[in-house]
Amino acid sequence: MARIGIIIGSTRPGRRGPAVGRWVHQVAVTDRPAVTFEILDLADFGLPLLDEPCPAAMGQYRYPHTHAWANAVARCDGFVFVTPEYNHSTSAAMKNAIDYLFAEWHDKAAGFVSYGVTGGWRATEALRLILAEVRVAGVRTAVGLSLFTDFSASGLTPAPHQRATLQTMLDELLTWSSALSRVRQS
Template identity: 60%
Template sequence: MTKIAIIVGSTRPGRRGRTVAEWVAGVAAQEHPTVDFELLDLVDVGLPLLDEEQPALFGQYGNEHTARWARTIGRFDGFVFVTPEYNHSVPAALKNALDFVYAEWNNKAAGFVSYGLHGGTRAVEHLRLILAELKVATVRTQVALSLFHDFTIPAPAEPGTFTPGPHQDKTLITLLDEVVIWSSALRPVREGALA
């Protein structure tokens, strides 16, 4: 069975990402009942700031939290990253989680559900570059959620209510289809790399 992680990329209190990730998980379960989707919240993972002595490329993980994270990421065939845009880029917690391991990301597929004032598009631009270095194939379709149109926010400091436009469901379904197809298509590449 294909396994896809839905990764919540923000750890900030009051974040909107968990609600968005739950929406992704709900649509995914309905559209792809034969695929195992699992929500991975970086708050629950609890990684410290990168503290490995060796670069992740060498695969010599010295800390138990890194080995645990490597086992977690290694279980999946693909990923859907749910990310806000912070200062035109990726949240620090997400970049940190990506940097901890290397081979466990390789030869897998990923899609992006982003949100922000400009739909989180600049965070995704950076993620595409980072993931290319980690040998992750990213799909073209992206869900870009606008804080103005896809959330009802009574005050800037409040998370508000997630109210995605009807077109977002269609875009998400296309994104999920692409991630599932590419995750499956890359299986022989992953298996060849392990041989």
């Protein structure tokens, strides 16, 4: 059974990431009961600015917060990155969390759900570049939620087409996660 981590990439107060992550999780578990989906909220891991004395590629982690994060990432076959767009990129917390690890990311797949004034597309594109370096394959289809049309005063209210796009992205993610599991086993 595949395990997919839904990584919520904002840690600031008043963030919208948890609502987006819950929506992704709800759609995912409803339509794909044979897959385990787990929310990995960066705020729960308390990762300070990268404080490991050795480069992540060495895999010599010193601190408990790094071990907890490494274990969470290692047990996943793929990921949905839920990212805000901050200043034309992903959040500093997301970049920091990726930089903490190396081998735990290798040969896994990623889907993207971004949000921002213009749908967060630049955050998704920035993540694609960062993740390529740690050998994570990004799927083509992505969801971009607009702060103007997919959120309301009551919270997240995605337009109907967003669910269909999310389902397509999840299908691609599961296909690539399955294919890459064979790469990890060889």
